[in-house]
Structure formats: C-alpha cells, structure tokens
Amino acid sequence: xxxxxxxxxxxxxxxxxxxxxxxxxxxxxxxxxxxxxxxxxxxxxxxxxxxxxxxxxxxxxxxxxxxxxxxxxxxxxxxxxxxxxxxxxxxxxxxxxxxxxxxxxxxxxxxxxxxxxxxxxxxxxxxxxxxxxxxxxxxxxxxxxxxxxxxxxxxxxxxxxxxxxxxxxxxxxxxxxxxxxxxxxxxxxxxxxxxxxxxxxxxxxxxxxxxxxxxxxxxxxxxxxxxxxxxxxxxxxxxxxxxxxxxxxxxxxxxxxxxxxxxxxxxxxxxxxxxxxxxxxxxxxxxxxxxxxxxxxxxxx
Amino acid sequence: xxxxxxxxxxxxxxxxxxxxxxxxxxxxxxxxxxxxxxxxxxxxxxxxxxxxxxxxxxxxxxxxxxxxxxxxxxxxxxxxxxxxxxxxxxxxxxxxxxxxxxxxxxxxxxxxxxxxxxxxxxxxxxxxxxxxxxxxxxxxxxxxxxxxxxxxxxxxxxxxxxxxxxxxxxxxxxxxxxxxxxxxxxxxxxxxxxxxxxxxxxxxxxxxxxxxxxxxxxxxxxxxxxxxxxxxxxxxxxxxxxxxxxxxxxxxxxxxxxxxxxxxxxxxxxxxxxxxxxxxxxxxxxxxxxxxxxxxxxxxxxxxxxxxxxxxxxxxxxxxxxxxxxxxxxxxxxxxxxxxxxxxxxxxxxxxxxxxxxxxxxxxxxxxxxxxxxxxxxxxxxxxxxxxxxxxxxxxxxxxxxxxxxxxxxxxxxxxxxxxxxxxxxxxxxxxxxxxxxxxxxx
Numbered sequence: 001x002x003x004x005x006x007x008x009x010x011x012x013x014x015x016x017x018x019x020x021x022x023x024x025x026x027x028x029x030x031x032x033x034x035x036x037x038x039x040x041x042x043x044x045x046x047x048x049x050x051x052x053x054x055x056x057x058x059x060x061x062x063x064x065x066x067x068x069x070x071x072x073x074x075x076x077x078x079x080x081x082x083x084x085x086x087x088x089x090x091x092x093x094x095x096x097x098x099x100x101x102x103x104x105x106x107x108x109x110x111x112x113x114x115x116x117x118x119x120x121x122x123x124x125x126x127x128x129x130x131x132x133x134x135x136x137x138x139x140x141x142x143x144x145x146x147x148x149x150x151x152x153x154x155x156x157x158x159x160x161x162x163x164x165x166x167x168x169x170x171x172x173x174x175x176x177x178x179x180x181x182x183x184x185x186x187x188x189x190x191x192x193x194x195x196x197x198x199x200x201x202x203x204x205x206x207x208x209x210x211x212x213x214x215x216x217x218x219x220x221x222x223x224x225x226x227x228x229x230x231x232x233x234x235x236x237x238x239x240x241x242x243x244x245x246x247x248x249x250x251x252x253x254x255x256x257x258x259x260x261x262x263x264x265x266x267x268x269x270x271x272x273x274x275x276x277x278x279x280x281x282x283x284x285x286x287x288x289x290x291x292x293x294x295x296x297x298x299x300x301x
Numbered sequence: 302x303x304x305x306x307x308x309x310x311x312x313x314x315x316x317x318x319x320x321x322x323x324x325x326x327x328x329x330x331x332x333x334x335x336x337x338x339x340x341x342x343x344x345x346x347x348x349x350x351x352x353x354x355x356x357x358x359x360x361x362x363x364x365x366x367x368x369x370x371x372x373x374x375x376x377x378x379x380x381x382x383x384x385x386x387x388x389x390x391x392x393x394x395x396x397x398x399x400x401x402x403x404x405x406x407x408x409x410x411x412x413x414x415x416x417x418x419x420x421x422x423x424x425x426x427x428x429x430x431x432x433x434x435x436x437x438x439x440x441x442x443x444x445x446x447x448x449x450x451x452x453x454x455x456x457x458x459x460x461x462x463x464x465x466x467x468x469x470x471x472x473x474x475x476x477x478x479x480x481x482x483x484x485x486x487x488x489x490x491x492x493x494x495x496x497x498x499x500x501x502x503x504x505x506x507x508x509x510x511x512x513x514x515x516x517x518x519x520x521x522x523x524x525x526x527x528x529x530x531x532x533x534x535x536x537x538x539x540x541x542x543x544x545x546x547x548x549x550x551x552x553x554x555x556x557x558x559x560x561x562x563x564x565x566x567x568x569x570x571x572x573x574x575x576x577x578x579x580x581x582x583x584x585x586x587x588x589x590x591x592x593x594x595x596x597x598x599x600x601x602x603x604x605x606x607x608x609x610x611x612x613x614x615x616x617x618x619x620x621x622x623x624x625x626x627x628x629x630x631x632x633x634x635x636x637x638x639x640x641x642x643x644x645x646x647x648x649x650x651x652x653x654x655x656x657x658x659x660x661x662x663x664x665x666x667x668x669x670x671x672x673x674x675x676x677x678x679x680x681x682x683x684x685x686x687x688x689x690x691x692x693x694x695x696x697x698x699x700x701x702x703x704x705x706x707x708x709x710x711x712x713x714x715x716x717x718x719x720x721x722x723x724x725x726x727x728x729x730x731x732x733x734x735x736x737x738x739x740x741x742x743x744x
Binding site: 053054055056068071072073074133134135136137138139140141142154157158159160161162247248249250251254259262263265266267268269 | 396397400403404421425426427505506507515565566567568569570571572576699700702703706707708710711712714715718720733736737740741
C-alpha cells in the first residue's frame with residue numbers, strides 16, 4: 001500500500017515529463033502551423049463574408065460573396081479548366097512516373113544517368129522552363145512541330161488554340177514534375193522485399209504479372225501519397241499557365257488561383273477573392289475524399 | 302477510417318492554407334487620412350535660403366537603363382536646388398508593396414506610377430490630392446496632354462502630374478514596304494491592302510504575315526474608337542460595344558484573318574527578342590510603342606522600321622490608346638511639399654521636360670515641348686505625338702481591367718478561333734460585361 005502510494009506519483013510524474021518533452025519537441029512546429037497555416041485559413045474564411053478591400057473597409061456582408069460566386073461564369077470556367085487539367089495530369093503523372101521508376105530500378109547500363117536526366121527538369125525554374133517551351137511549341141518554327149513535320153504531321157498551334165492549350169500545359173508540367181515522383185517511387189521500390197519476386201518467379205509469374213500483383217499493391221502507400229500531393233499541387237496551377245498562355249486563349253487555361261490573385265491584389269476585392277478560395281478549398285476537399293476512397297478500394301483489391 | 306479521414310482533411314487544409322496564405326493581409330487595417338494639406342507654407346517656399354536639407358524617398362519599378370535615366374534626372378535636381386535630396390528605390394511588384402506600406406503607414410514620399418490604376422487607388426485614399434499645391438504654385442495645366450491629366454484625376458481631384466505618354470500603335474517594316482512600292486497606311490482600307498500585299502504563303506506555311514493579329518483582342522478599345530463607337534457608356538456603368546461600330550470592327554478582323562489570310566493564329570507565340578517575328582521579317586506590321594524601339598535597334602541591325610498612328614476608320618474616325626507614367630504622392634507621405642517640388646520641377650518645367658525626353662528617349666507628359674526639333678525631326682516621335690492627339694485613356698472605372706482581359710479579350714480570342722460568330726460574341730460580351738461591371742459597382 002505504502003509502496004503503491006510512493007510509486008503512483010512517480011509514474012505519473014514520469015509520464016507528464018515524457019509528454020512535456022514530446023510537446024516541447026512538436027511545440028515550435030505546432031506554433032508555426034498555427035500562426036502561418038491555421039490563422040490565415042481562419043482569417044480567409046472570415047474575410048469571405050466581408051467586403052474587405054485591404055485598405056478601407058472590412059464590413060460583414062453575409063453570404064453576398066457566395067451568391068456572387070454561384071453566378072460567376074468566369075470562376076466556373078476556371079474550375080472546369082482546373083478539373084480538366086487535374087483529370088489529365090494526375091493519372092498521367094502517376095502512370096509515367098510509376099513506369100519510369102520500374103525501368104530505372106533495373107540494373108541496366110546507364111540507369112543511374114537516366115535517373116539524373118529525368119530529375120533535371122525539376123531543378124529548373126518553372127518560369128524559365130516555360131519560356132523555352134513557348135518557343136518549342138511555336139506552330140511554325142518550334143521544334144515540336146518541326147519533328148512532327150518529318151512524319152508528315154501538321155502540328156497544331158499548341159498554345160494558341162483553346163482545344164490544345166490545356167493539353168500543352170499538361171505536357172509541360174508532366175515534363176517538369178516527373179523526376180521528383182520517379183524518385184519517390186524508386187524509394188518505394190527499394191523497400192519491396194526481393195523474396196516476394198523470387199516466390200512469384202518460382203510460381204511462374206512473369207515481369208508483368210509481378211509488377212501487377214506485387215509492385216503495384218506494395219507501392220500503394222507511395223501512390224496514395226503522390227496522388228494526394230499531385231491533386232493538391234495541381235489545383236494550385238499558376239506559374240506555367242501564366243507564362244505559357246496567360247490564361248488564354250479564350251480563358252481556356254485560366255486557373256482559379258490566377259483569378260483569386262487577380263481579384264485580391266489587382267482589383268482589391270479581397271473579400272470576394274477569399275470566398276473564391278473557400279470555394280476552391282471545398283473542390284479540393286471533394287477530390288481528395290474521392291481519391292482517398294478510390295485509393296483504398298484499389299489497395300483492398 | 303476516422304484517422305485516414307483526418308489525414309485527408311489535414312492534407313487539404315494544408316493546400317488550402319497555401320492558396321490563402323498570400324491572400325490574407327491579416328490584422329486590422331488603418332485607414333489613411335488622405336490629408337492633402339501641404340506640410341510647408343507658401344511663405345516657406347518663397348524664401349528658400351535657410352531651409353534645412355530634407356531627404357525624400359521615391360519608389361518605382363524602373364530598373365536597368367531606365368533607372369540610370371531616373372538617377373540622372375535626380376542628379377540634375379540636386380544640382381538645381383539645395384534643400385531636397387531624392388533617393389530612388391527600385392521596387393519590384395510595387396503595387397503589392399504599396400498596399401502593405403499603406404496599411405502600415407510606411408509609404409515613400411513619391412511614386413513613379415503607371416497611371417491607369419490611379420482612380421482605383423485614389424478612391425481608397427492611398428494618394429494625396431495635389432490641387433491645392435497646383436493652385437498655389439500656379440502650375441499651367443494646359444501644358445500637359447489632357448488625357449494624361451484625366452487619368453490622374455478621380456472624383457474631381459488631381460492626384461499627380463504626367464511624366465511620360467505612350468500608346469499601342471503600328472510598326473511597319475519600311476524595307477518590305479519599299480520592295481512592294483507601298484506607303485504607310487492611314488486608313489483601314491489602306492491597312493488591309495498593305496497587309497494583303499505583304500503576306501507571303503508557301504503552301505500551308507505562312508512565311509510572312511502582313512500584320513500581327515495576336516494583340517487584336519486586347520486592342521478592341523482603340524479599334525472601336527476608329528469605327529466611331531466606344532467600349533463603355535459615358536458613365537462607365539455598362540458596355541457599349543454591342544453596336545454597329547463593334548460589328549464593323551469584327552467583320553473587318555474576320556476579313557483580314559479568314560478571307561485575306563494575312564495572319565495565322567499562334568504564328569508568333571514564343572518568338573521574342575532576337576527571334577521576334579517583326580525583327581526577323583516574318584511579320585511586316587506589328588503593334589507596339591516606344592518601349593519596343595530599343596529592342597528593335599538592338600536585335601534588328603538591318604531592320605528599318607517606322608512607327609505609324611492607328612489608321613482612321615471607314616468614316617474617318619480616329620482613335621487610339623494613351624498610357625504612361627506619372628508622379629503621385631502617397632497620402633501617408635511626411636514630406637508632401639518636398640515631393641511636390643521635385644514632381645513640379647520634373648514635369649512642369651519646359652526645359653527639364655525636354656531634357657528628360659532626350660535622356661529617356663520618350664515623349665514627356667508635357668506636350669508643350671513636342672514642337673521642339675527633337676520630336677519634329679524624328680518620324681517616330683512625330684507620328685507618336687500625332688497619335689497621342691487622338692488617343693484616349695483606358696476607361697478609369699472599377700473592374701475595367703478584368704472586363705478587358707476576362708470578358709473582351711477571352712471572347713474575342715474565341716471569335717478569332719472561329720468558335721463563335723460576330724453577333725453571338727458581341728451579345729455574349731455584353732451580357733458578361735454588364736454583369737461584371739455591376740458586380741464591381743456593388744463593391
């Protein structure tokens with residue numbers, strides 16, 4: 001009894017001390033998160049209900065900004081644009097980086113050099129690379145259409161027609177982003193035990209069956225992480241679209257982030273811009289939840 | 302399940318914060334007083350001798366050669382008077398920085414300002430009106446280009462004085478014109494004839510475009526002026542382009558692009574500087590202003606070019622666009638008097654204006670100097686000064702820049718792609734444009 005009486009506070013003290021140490025470790029990060037993430041999010045959500053113009057006013061106007069959002073054709077266009085971009089970009093990026101990682105994971109001659117080559121575009125500034133692509137995609141003098149012409153194909157005016165502009169942006173962003181995702185897949189591949197492939201091989205599975213039944217399921221957590229990051233990042237597309245097409249032609253590549261920035265800083269409608277950002281938030285939330293469900297089903301299968 | 306949902310929400314929250322972090326000013330917003338009362342008295346300016354040296358700060362986005370030109374004028378000002386010292390600070394992304402500075406009261410004393418946004422910022426009390434100072438010093442306002450003054454005026458108050466004027470006009474390749482025996486076009490019809498004569502196709506490949514049409518959607522404002530119409534109603538509350546004049550412009554563009562085939566959509570995209578389509582002779586006529594001249598001289602050693610005014614429309618109507626920079630004083634400036642002294646010296650003094658024009662190779666906001674041989678002996682300056690007589694500023698109403706880019710520019714691009722007809726596009730632009738203007742008016 002006496003013993004227990006002595007031990008209990010000691011154990012509690014140790015636990016408190018342990019917890020305190022833990023909190024001290026995560027404290028700075030949590031503080032940073034609260035000040036630079038939660039606070040701006042909360043403020044923006046609040047500003048969405050005001051007519052805040054940065055300089056002179058910040059009056060509560062209820063749901064006015066949201067009614068306006070529902071009728072804002074240009075904002076709806078940007079949402080449609082970004083959804084079409086995400087639907088093209090995310091699966092293509094996962095497919096390309098997955099295939100490339102499998103190839104680069106082999107012990108083929110030059111695989112290491114190719115890893116570096118694929119990663120290089122990711123090191124280039126998005127604006128500088130987009131400027132080079134502007135020239136590459138010129139319909140008359142660009143390298144892409146010159147190469148196509150050798151095969152008798154008349155290439156389109158890639159960035160100047162609304163039907164090809166978004167596809168061109170997908171192409172450029174795939175090129176610049178594939179290296180980083182390959183590296184993540186390579187890290188995942190190296191964690192798959194060799195013994196699984198050996199067993200499969202003994203059971204008569206070829207490379208494609210092994211890839212489908214071992215590699216793909218074993219990489220599900222990596223795929224989940226990459227797809228989440230891609231979804232979130234691609235909904236925020238701005239710099240490449242701005243440099244390559246400035247939102248054109250005919251608003252076909254105008255993105256919500258560009259519109260939000262323009263409304264907030266160029267037109268000083270920060271209240272309405274905040275409401276637009278909240279709208280975009282819910283769209284990303286929806287896609288993330290759908291993607292989460294899809295990823296879980298794939299993993300279960 | 303619950304935990305995974307939380308992870309998803311956390312991830313999305315992170316994304317959301319990244320979108321919004323830059324969009325939130327945060328904190329409370331002090332409202333500037335907008336006090337325009339001169340800090341110095343008239344007596345003080347009349348007796349300059351014992352005045353202590355006062356340093357003022359000027360912000361501007363001009364860097365490189367333009368910065369050197371500014372600094373040379375600052376040196377001249379220092380030599381001309383002993384009491385005000387100007388420090389010029391090159392400020393990238395100035396509008397965003399100005400917003401932060403205004404919210405915290407830490408503004409400079411003077412700003413080298415792209416005039417077109419004056420009305421919006423003046424209405425938010427960012428700038429100080431200078432009417433009292435202008436009246437006190439009897440500054441002759443007739444010496445300036447009136448449209449430039451209109452651009453610096455909001456709600457009947459004047460917020461600055463114009464430093465430069467420029468506009469979008471046409472550059473022609475004189476060598477190509479000479480080879481075809483053509484004269485610089487002065488009307489729509491002549492422009493079309495020249496464009497047709499100068500265009501060269503080799504099968505499906507366009508070798509030389511008669512005129513660049515890439516900028517047409519953003520130049521609709523000046524085209525409709527030359528057709529006798531206007532882009533907005535006089536009070537700026539509604540669009541006015543769904544009209545006979547608007548239709549006339551679009552039918553003319555359609556003829557150039559689809560009947561005369563003087564251009565191909567996307568022809569010049571990605572070609573700039575040394576491989577610019579105009580510099581390399583792939584386009585015989587293009588659009589630009591004085592800002593293009595140095596590039597043409599640097600990259601086009603053999604290029605013979607001439608800047609010509611916007612051609613007159615079928616009924617002889619003239620039009621064009623005038624923009625440029627001015628000097629404005631922030632409302633929170635502590636040294637408005639000193640800032641105004643420098644502003645007045647730089648813009649309202651005829652001799653200094655001419656000196657500035659020679660240093661910067663620009664047309665100053667002070668039109669009284671444009672009869673000097675420096676302008677009349679140079680065909681490009683002469684033509685630009687002529688163009689400025691007919692040019693109008695972009696409408697100074699809230700939401701106009703969004704209207705121009707997201708409604709007019711975007712719909713006219715679709716029109717030029719052949720996705721929508723003349724009547725439909727004008728009707729669509731009217732519906733969308735009127736709604737956008739109404740939304741901004743409510744703000």
